[in-house]
Amino acid sequence: MPQKKPKNTKLTIEDIAKLAGVSKATVSYVLNDKPGVSEELRLKIKKIIEDCNYVPNSAARGLAGEKTHFIGLVIPDVSDMFYANIIRGVEKTSNKHNYLLNLYTTHGEEEKERRVIGLINSSMVDGLIIMAYYIKDNFVDFLKNEGIPFVFIDYPTKDEDIYTVVVDNETGAFEATEYLISLGHEKIAFLEGHEAAWDSKARFMGFLKALTANSIEFNPLLIEKGDFTREGGYKATKRLLEKREEFTAIFSSNDQMAIGAVRALKEKGLKVPEDVSIVGFDNIEASSIIDPPLTTVMQPIYEMGKKATEILLRLINGENIERKNFLLKTKLIKRSSCKSLK
Amino acid sequence: MPQKKPKNTKLTIEDIAKLAGVSKATVSYVLNDKPGVSEELRLKIKKIIEDCNYVPNSAARGLAGEKTHFIGLVIPDVSDMFYANIIRGVEKTSNKHNYLLNLYTTHGEEEKERRVIGLINSSMVDGLIIMAYYIKDNFVDFLKNEGIPFVFIDYPTKDEDIYTVVVDNETGAFEATEYLISLGHEKIAFLEGHEAAWDSKARFMGFLKALTANSIEFNPLLIEKGDFTREGGYKATKRLLEKREEFTAIFSSNDQMAIGAVRALKEKGLKVPEDVSIVGFDNIEASSIIDPPLTTVMQPIYEMGKKATEILLRLINGENIERKNFLLKTKLIKRSSCKSLK
DNA sequence: CTGAAAGCGCTTACAG
DNA sequence: CTGAAAGCGCTTACAG
Numbered sequence: 001m002p003q004k005k006p007k008n009t010k011l012t013i014e015d016i017a018k019l020a021g022v023s024k025a026t027v028s029y030v031l032n033d034k035p036g037v038s039e040e041l042r043l044k045i046k047k048i049i050e051d052c053n054y055v056p057n058s059a060a061r062g063l064a065g066e067k068t069h070f071i072g073l074v075i076p077d078v079s080d081m082f083y084a085n086i087i088r089g090v091e092k093t094s095n096k097h098n099y100l101l102n103l104y105t106t107h108g109e110e111e112k113e114r115r116v117i118g119l120i121n122s123s124m125v126d127g128l129i130i131m132a133y134y135i136k137d138n139f140v141d142f143l144k145n146e147g148i149p150f151v152f153i154d155y156p157t158k159d160e161d162i163y164t165v166v167v168d169n170e171t172g173a174f175e176a177t178e179y180l181i182s183l184g185h186e187k188i189a190f191l192e193g194h195e196a197a198w199d200s201k202a203r204f205m206g207f208l209k210a211l212t213a214n215s216i217e218f219n220p221l222l223i224e225k226g227d228f229t230r231e232g233g234y235k236a237t238k239r240l241l242e243k244r245e246e247f248t249a250i251f252s253s254n255d256q257m258a259i260g261a262v263r264a265l266k267e268k269g270l271k272v273p274e275d276v277s278i279v280g281f282d283n284i285e286a287s288s289i290i291d292p293p294l295t296t297v298m299q300p301i302y303e304m305g306k307k308a309t310e311i312l313l314r315l316i317n318g319e320n321i322e323r324k325n326f327l328l329k330t331k332l333i334k335r336s337s338c339k340s341l342k
Numbered sequence: 343m344p345q346k347k348p349k350n351t352k353l354t355i356e357d358i359a360k361l362a363g364v365s366k367a368t369v370s371y372v373l374n375d376k377p378g379v380s381e382e383l384r385l386k387i388k389k390i391i392e393d394c395n396y397v398p399n400s401a402a403r404g405l406a407g408e409k410t411h412f413i414g415l416v417i418p419d420v421s422d423m424f425y426a427n428i429i430r431g432v433e434k435t436s437n438k439h440n441y442l443l444n445l446y447t448t449h450g451e452e453e454k455e456r457r458v459i460g461l462i463n464s465s466m467v468d469g470l471i472i473m474a475y476y477i478k479d480n481f482v483d484f485l486k487n488e489g490i491p492f493v494f495i496d497y498p499t500k501d502e503d504i505y506t507v508v509v510d511n512e513t514g515a516f517e518a519t520e521y522l523i524s525l526g527h528e529k530i531a532f533l534e535g536h537e538a539a540w541d542s543k544a545r546f547m548g549f550l551k552a553l554t555a556n557s558i559e560f561n562p563l564l565i566e567k568g569d570f571t572r573e574g575g576y577k578a579t580k581r582l583l584e585k586r587e588e589f590t591a592i593f594s595s596n597d598q599m600a601i602g603a604v605r606a607l608k609e610k611g612l613k614v615p616e617d618v619s620i621v622g623f624d625n626i627e628a629s630s631i632i633d634p635p636l637t638t639v640m641q642p643i644y645e646m647g648k649k650a651t652e653i654l655l656r657l658i659n660g661e662n663i664e665r666k667n668f669l670l671k672t673k674l675i676k677r678s679s680c681k682s683l684k
Numbered sequence: 685c686t687g688a689a690a691g692c693g694c695t696t697a698c699a700g
Numbered sequence: 701c702t703g704a705a706a707g708c709g710c711t712t713a714c715a716g
Binding site: 014025029056064065066 | 708709710711712
């Protein structure tokens with residue numbers, strides 16, 4: 001009957017202690033690499049543990065107040081490649097340090113994000129990596145009081161008291177725009193992402209700064225609102241074309257919209273990059289498959305997960321980390337959607 | 343200091359008991375919907391729990407032998423859309439039933455798959471969903487002895503004693519081939535996947551059966567070995583073309599190879615679908631983006647995760663399930679990579 | 685350097 | 701219908 005878990009088959013610390021002829025405490029010290037056991041005994045016990053394939057019960061460890069060797073990852077979704085890559089970064093890094101993963105998906109729902117609270121209560125994880133939408137200050141305060149280490153991913157805050165790993169969207173957009181300018185483009189349209197999205201804003205800032213840095217006048221008519229979707233990019237580009245305001249390039253604040261833009265241009269008989277150059281942002285898989293392959297800005301997604309985990313693990317181990325806010329660099333991927341005007 | 347978890351802030355069952363003026367046991371009964379508490383008292387206690395935002399400590403629950411409300415998912419990777427969709431299916435379904443997810447990625451390494459054993463020991467999960475490569479019979483035996491419910495995904499076995507959820511690759515391939523035949527194709531080439539892959543074999547079987555069912559003679563010259571990669575499909579198709587054996591269609595055992603095949607054909611000046619029709623398998627994102635969009639067989643990936651979770655949850659609740667092996671249907675996605683010869 | 689004992693927060697017989 | 705007590709497997713002061 002699956003209802004009952006017959007634990008009798010499982011080895012406990014007591015079994016190991018008996019086998020080694022010592023007390024449970026001594027085995028525990030060995031397990032946790034604590035002092036107070038002679039090297040000889042330590043080796044002997046380690047061998048027995050190894051031979052028996054004994055693995056300590058994490059639940060008991062968690063309860064007793066020691067490390068559980070689990071870290072919790074709060075993330076909106078798993079089926080999006082962006083999040084999937086973050087998970088992979090977290091997972092690979094934590095695995096390397098003998099940590100396992102608890103996954104909590106929120107699907108961008110505020111209520112589910114709040115349930116994270118229950119999780120922490122459960123003393124099931126030693127630390128938390130959080131990527132969320134609705135995190136408010138009170139939530140952060142709660143976490144602080146909780147005394148559990150946590151790191152935020154892609155959550156830009158001015159609160160210098162919390163650990164964050166964020167992509168440098170602004171510089172990424174700056175570089176992409178400078179690239180277009182270096183090819184001779186001056187009339188560059190910009191497709192905005194979702195209104196509330198801070199990353200869209202950061203990209204727009206980078207775009208603006210690049211124009212300014214190159215003494216190119218900003219033309220508000222060439223800005224179109226979008227929503228980060230393919231359809232949104234398509235519509236934005238159609239609106240742009242209807243304005244009959246001249247432009248030679250489009251900088252889209254993400255790839256999905258850039259793909260929509262390509263379609264809109266093609267429908268109007270315009271060729272990419274012959275008539276219009278396009279740069280996207282994100283380097284999603286589709287960007288290398290479409291015709292023409294898209295020049296875009298790659299985010300260090302995997303690295304974000306990795307970095308956040310490294311920080312968290314150090315915090316869990318009680319290390320002090322000087323810096324709290326980490327900005328990760330993007331990379332411009334040049335493909336064939338841009339043409340030089342020179 | 344992050345080293346210490348100050349549990350003092352956290353509510354325990356004892357606090358709730360005091361607040362309600364009852365013993366811990368009574369609160370526990372309410373928590374677990376067990377009989378022995380008057381309806382009135384039950385409601386009162388539930389309200390207090392609600393008001394205090396109390397969440398029981400899963401570690402303690404797990405230790406005490408009750409449900410942890412975690413299920414473990416063993417899976418090779420997260421950054422592959424196939425697996426990501428399975429995770430999503432598992433995660434959405436388990437969340438709906440108030441279950442949380444523990445994720446264990448194995449990266450196809452036998453040793454890491456084995457570490458699953460440690461996990462079970464940990465009484466951290468109530469059940470296990472497993473998608474693995476090296477699972478041997480001894481491993482299955484271990485799980486059975488463990489007394490923990492488990493369900494395998496995409497693990498074809500003749501062992502009628504274990505629960506499995508598998509895609510009906512054979513019927514999927516059968517239908518795809520019949521579709522090509524219905525368009526008038528008789529000279530159909532087949533690109534095999536990785537040699538050891540049982541799903542590749544199943545797809546080949548479906549292909550063969552469709553030929554037989556339609557009295558079309560099987561031509562061994564039109565079979566090419568591949569390895570499920572884009573490059574493998576490209577090379578296989580080049581070899582195929584060098585044979586100078588006539589064919590009007592290609593059935594590739596997955597989309598990646600089909601994409602490689604399209605490239606090989608284009609390089610030889612052949613057009614898809616005008617000169618050669620192509621059908622893939624998997625319905626990966628790229629299949630809808632390439633030119634021409636690929637006709638392919640969609641696997642019910644999300645549904646596999648969902649189905650496996652539903653089964654597992656029922657097992658965890660002690661329900662008996664009559665059937666053990668579930669075959670999930672594929673769906674033919676018709677796009678423009680096939681042309682009728684009629 | 686080592687062991688006996690208490691305690692983490694829960695559940696579950698067992699009495700009443 | 702309800703409560704006192706034992707126990708799950710660990711860790712951690714505290715003695716020795």
